[in-house]
Amino acid sequence: MSSVLLERDYDGIVWFTINRPEKRNAINDEVMDALQDTIRLVEENDKVKVLVITGAGDQAFCSGGDLSEFHHLHTKEEAYRMLSKMGTILYSLLTLSKPTVALLNGMAVGGGCELATACDFRYAKQGIKAGFIQGTLGITTGWGGASMLFEKLPYAYALDLLLRAERVPIEKMVEYGWVHALLTEENRKEQCRKLLSPYLAQSVPVLRSYKQYAVKKWKTDEFRTKFFAEIEQCAVLWESEEHEEAVRTFLNRK
Known part of the structure; x- marks a missing residue:
C-alpha cells in the first residue's frame, strides 16, 4: 500500500x-x-x-516523524540529516x-503541527486536538516549526503553545x-473546496503574485539562518539521554 495518495x-x-x-499518518522517508x-x-x-495536505482516515492528520523508523538515529549528526531533510521540504512548502x-481530518501533534504551520491556511475537523508536544520527548521543534509559528501567530500565543507541549x-x-475554519464531520473535502472557491476563481499569475509578495520576507538569509539553527538545536537535544529515554518509553508503550 502506498504511503501517499x-x-x-x-x-x-x-x-x-x-x-x-x-x-497515525506519521512521516517516514517515503512520505518526505x-x-x-x-x-x-x-x-x-x-x-x-x-x-491541500491531509491525512487518511478520521483519527489523525499527522503525528509527526515515525519514531519506529527513526529510533535508530542516536547522534546529533544522524538526527540532523533526517531533521534537515524534512526542514528543507517544509521551507519549500512555506515559500x-x-x-x-492543511486539512486537519484528525489530531495533529509534534511534527504534524509543524507541517500544518508551513501551510498558509489550516482548516480542521471540530472536536479534535493539536499540539506542539515535542517538549514531552525531550526535544524542540525539529523541522522549523517554532520559527514559522513565531512568524504566523502573536508572540504570546506561539510561545504558550510551544512551552505547554x-x-x-x-x-x-x-x-x-492557528486554525482558520472549523469543518463538520460530513464531506470535509467539499467544505474545503467551498472555502477555496474564491481563490480557485483567480488566475495562476494572480495567485503567484500575491504569494510571492507574502513569502519574500522568508526568503532572506536572516530567516533561513534562524530556521536551520532551530533544526540544529533539535539535533543537539536528540542525542540527549532524556530524549533516548522518552523514545524507549514511547516504543515500549506501542
Whole structure:
C-alpha cells in the first residue's frame, strides 16, 4: 500500500494525502520524498492553483516523524540529516508560490503541527486536538516549526503553545489564530473546496503574485539562518539521554 495518495482535481487543487492511518499518518522517508516531489509539481505546473495536505482516515492528520523508523538515529549528526531533510521540504512548502492548506481530518501533534504551520491556511475537523508536544520527548521543534509559528501567530500565543507541549482543543487553536475554519464531520473535502472557491476563481499569475509578495520576507538569509539553527538545536537535544529515554518509553508503550 502506498504511503501517499495524490489526486489532481479539474478545478486546480492537488490533494496530498498521507496514507498511513495505522501509524497515525506519521512521516517516514517515503512520505518526505513524495511531499518534496509534489511541492515541485505544484510549483512548476501552471494548471495547479492550490495544494491541500491531509491525512487518511478520521483519527489523525499527522503525528509527526515515525519514531519506529527513526529510533535508530542516536547522534546529533544522524538526527540532523533526517531533521534537515524534512526542514528543507517544509521551507519549500512555506515559500511555495501557490496557496497551501492543511486539512486537519484528525489530531495533529509534534511534527504534524509543524507541517500544518508551513501551510498558509489550516482548516480542521471540530472536536479534535493539536499540539506542539515535542517538549514531552525531550526535544524542540525539529523541522522549523517554532520559527514559522513565531512568524504566523502573536508572540504570546506561539510561545504558550510551544512551552505547554500539550494537546490543545482545536477551538483554542481557532482563538489563537492557528486554525482558520472549523469543518463538520460530513464531506470535509467539499467544505474545503467551498472555502477555496474564491481563490480557485483567480488566475495562476494572480495567485503567484500575491504569494510571492507574502513569502519574500522568508526568503532572506536572516530567516533561513534562524530556521536551520532551530533544526540544529533539535539535533543537539536528540542525542540527549532524556530524549533516548522518552523514545524507549514511547516504543515500549506501542
